[in-house]
Amino acid sequence: MKEIVINPRKMEKSLEKAYNLTKAIANKNRMTLLCQLSSGEKNVGELESLTGIRQPTLSQQIGVLREEKVISSRREGKNIYYSISNPVALQIIELLYEHYCKQRA
DSSP states (O other), X not given: OOOOOOOHHHHHHXXXXXXXXXXXXXXXXXXXXXXXXXXXXXXXXXXXXXXXXXHHHHHHHHHHHHHTXXXXXXXXXXXXXXXXOOHHHHHHHHHHHHHHTGGGO
């Protein structure tokens, strides 16, 4: 395993950003959405179908992720498509997958 040397002073300067990102991710519904979005963009109907999260909760959780700039959206006709826009969030989801999901498959 690659050893990482952490400079606490440098980390303190970015602590607020790191805290806000992890706080946004640290919710079961939001993490579920990010797992689905890690494979590519999806619209609300697809996310509802894939996750089982009902519309009101889905919209609320998407709002939190958008507010923290974890995901972004684009409109195509009547559909709005969401994707992960924060590369660090994607790396975190991939890391969690490697440690908790991949080994079980």
